[in-house]
Amino acid sequence: MISVESTPYAIRIGGIGGQGNIKMGLILAKALTYDKRWVVQTQSYGAQVRGGIAFSDVLFSQEPIDYPKANHFDIQYMMHQQPLEKFISLLRPNGILICDRSFVSHLPITIRRITRKIVSIPVTEIATERFKLSLVANVLGLGLLVKTSKIVSMESIQRAIEEEVPQKVLDLNLEALQYGYSLVEKTYSLKDEKRRAAARFE
Numbered sequence: 001m002i003s004v005e006s007t008p009y010a011i012r013i014g015g016i017g018g019q020g021n022i023k024m025g026l027i028l029a030k031a032l033t034y035d036k037r038w039v040v041q042t043q044s045y046g047a048q049v050r051g052g053i054a055f056s057d058v059l060f061s062q063e064p065i066d067y068p069k070a071n072h073f074d075i076q077y078m079m080h081q082q083p084l085e086k087f088i089s090l091l092r093p094n095g096i097l098i099c100d101r102s103f104v105s106h107l108p109i110t111i112r113r114i115t116r117k118i119v120s121i122p123v124t125e126i127a128t129e130r131f132k133l134s135l136v137a138n139v140l141g142l143g144l145l146v147k148t149s150k151i152v153s154m155e156s157i158q159r160a161i162e163e164e165v166p167q168k169v170l171d172l173n174l175e176a177l178q179y180g181y182s183l184v185e186k187t188y189s190l191k192d193e194k195r196r197a198a199a200r201f202e
Contacts, residue, residue, distance in 0.1 A: 008038070008061035009151070009190055010070035012090070014083030017045060017054045020138035021079055025056025027142060027160045032060045034156035040068045053083050060151070074190050077145055079123075079138075081105055091115060096149055096188050100124055100141065117188045119148055126183070127176060136176040139165075143180025150187050 011028070015021035022043050029041035040059040045052065057073075059065055075096045078084040080103040088108055091097060096117045099107070102124035111118065121144065127137035139161065146157055158174060165173045 008040075008059040008065045008070070009075075010073045011058045011060075011075040011077070011151075012055055012070075012073045012087060013058070013077045013079070014053065014055040014087055015079030016082060017052050019054075019079045020135065021054060021077075022056045023164065024077075024138040024142055025058050027139075027157070027164050028145070028152065029058045029060075030160040030164065031152045031156040032058070034159055035152050037061065038063060038065050040065050042068060053080075053086060055083060055087070075145070075149055075151075077141060078104055079141070084108075088114070094191070096190070098141070098145060098148060100137070102137075119144065119184060119186070121183055123180070126179075130179065131172060131176055133172070136169075136173055139173045140176040140180035143177040144183055147181045147184050148187060149190065151190070154181065 013021045013025050025041055025043060029039045032039045037060040041056065043056045045054045057070060059068065059070055072090050072092045073095060074092050076087060076091050077098045079100045084099065084104055088111065091114055094115050094117060097115055099120045100123040101120045102122040104120065123141050123144065124134050124137040127140050128134045142157060146152055146154060157177065161173055161177060162170060
């Protein structure tokens with residue numbers, strides 16, 4: 001009889017260097033620990049640190065995580081067309097896809113065969129127009145991700161931002177977080193961990 005262990009949920013935040021996706025992953029990982037989750041966070045930069053593909057992976061579970069990498073992802077937050085095209089095949093069936101439409105001009109024609117849980121919003125444009133600063137787009141995107149997936153509490157995200165963001169721009173970032181949270185009404189659920197683990201052996 002095969003012992004079925006819990007499979008952690010996996011999130012990939014993909015962008016190009018300079019978009020703030022690595023910081024986004026760090027804040028999310030810290031917030032998940034405040035919600036009493038086991039968490040692993042890793043990151044990767046392309047050959048060009050600024051302008052090349054960069055991504056941050058966050059794995060989380062109710063139980064200890066025995067392997068720090070994922071081959072497929074329950075949630076993908078794509079900030080640019082390049083990482084979207086490179087990583088979209090790694091999205092799990094019925095996973096959640098969130099795109100910054102400011103830099104994602106089109107979705108692959110086959111995407112709806114993978115999932116219909118798609119949120120596409122011009123996050124960077126909204127950040128620039130409302131807050132006059134595109135650099136808060138990643139935090140605005142965190143609010144969007146939290147509302148869409150409900151994987152972490154807003155209290156924990158706020159606490160992590162307060163610890164990770166410089167004091168002089170803290171209020172602006174907290175406002176951007178709340179605004180991102182308000183941008184969507186629809187929320188999506190993730191599959192139960194044990195059901196996902198069992199599916200590995202089917």
